[in-house]
Amino acid sequence: MNITKQDIDSLNAILKVDISKEDYAPKVEKVLSDYKKNAKIAGFRVGHVPMGMVKKQYGKAVLLEEINKLIQEALHNYLTKEKLDLLGNPLPKNEMDINWEADNFVFEFELGLAPQFEVDLKAKAVTQYKVIADQEMLNNQVKSIRKQYGKLISKTIAEKGDEITGVFKNEEKEINNKTTFSLDKIKGKKQLEQLIGAKVGDVISLKTKGLFEDEHDNQTFLKVAHHDAHGLDIKVTLTIEEINKREMATLNQELFDKLFGEGIVTSEEQLKEKIKEDAEKQFEQQADQVLLNTVVESLIENTKFDLPGAFLTKWIQRGGEKDLTEEEAKEEYNRSEKGLRYQLIEGKLMAENNLRVTFEELKQFTKSMIAAQMAQYGQMTPPDEEMDGIAARILANEEEVKRLSEQLNSQKLLQFFKENAKLKVKELSYDKFVKEAY
Secondary structure (H helix, E strand, O other): OEEEEEEOOOOEEEEEEEEOHHHHHHHHHHHHHHHHHHOOOOOOOOOOOOHHHHHHHHHHHHHHHHHHHHHHHHHHHHHHHHOOOEOOOOEEOOHHHOOOOOOOEEEEEEEEEOOOOOOOOOOOOEEEEEEEOOHHHHHHHHHHHHHHOOEEEEEOEOOOOOEEEEEEEEOOOOEEEEEEEEHHHEOOHHHHHHHOOOEOOOEEEEEOOOOEOOOOHHHHHHOOOHHHHOOOOOEEEEEEEEEEEEEOOOOOHHHHHHHHOOOOOOOHHHHHHHHHHHHHHHHHHHHHHHHHHHHHHHHHHHOOOOOOHHHHHHHHHHHOOOOOOHHHHHHHHHHHHHHHHHHHHHHHHHHHOOOOOOHHHHHHHHHHHHHHHHHHOOOOOOOHHHHHHHHHHHHOOHHHHHHHHHHHHHHHHHHHHHHHOOEEEEEEEHHHHHHHHO
């Protein structure tokens, strides 16, 4: 058997596998001999069927199977030895032209080769957001806490700022939802005029267009789907069951202790510092995800290389569970090209910078997540031996291994980008971050 590679260009090649009769004949003869021992053909006892009849009945199928095994083994060994970096799998090129009556065979396979390229993390600066909790946000959070822990005073007539509990209904959209909302949430001037002065027991007809400050509140208070919430323009009835005024809680030590534990916070200033610290931790996670996405997009845009597009389209067309049309394969390739480019870039970065996730790292990452989850529920971290057992059970699940590996992989890449990419830090409030980043 002989294998030769002919380069078409830097991204495409043809692999020729020459198989002679000496390569396959002994294997075919052995299989047919085994068949002969057990063949059941009418008119002959088991084990006494003439070899000619065995070959006539099974010979072609056995030949095809044994040659296919030889080809697969030869391809695997050759590609491993030559360390060829392929995209997709080798595609048979001349399978329809094989003369199976001949003694010797030549099989050709098309190869798609991975491109050679360099990754420059400093080619273009990307924005790294530092999101701060500004004074307006802190004041609003303090106000929200005071409302949440304040006292409800029952009323019979609604006034500005009151809370209404009632049932929204609309037969067409199948809305029938009991909820509580503050009149501060109402945006529509006419709707607000209808609600102020309303009494317990009143049934009020309201237009939903412009009803709430935020259209997402349609999901919360009317329980409609997200795609219905935007631009919802129907009439609903609201049956008022309760009207309450919320008297805001006093900022005192009793409230501070209830929120954070005894003596941890002792003043409004410390309360704001605590809110700021907790909020900015959450903002950092969001900013990190935006940074990761931005660097990925920048790398795809600024790392230039060609792909064996024609080969990959053909591979997509023929490589799935069912064959696609040429047009379907082209569409699929166009959809997946960007992802493939990033896979190649990421693979190169991870290989060259030793960023591959090891099993020990994955195990430690799993244990740290277990400990964090237990802490959320106020549970003590168990001893190492017990933690090892819990982690082992989780990592025995293939889906969990994949999910945790992806999380850890993202963390390692994010840290690598923070240390090596060209970043320009931009400090801004959360509202401005949302508008700019999303």
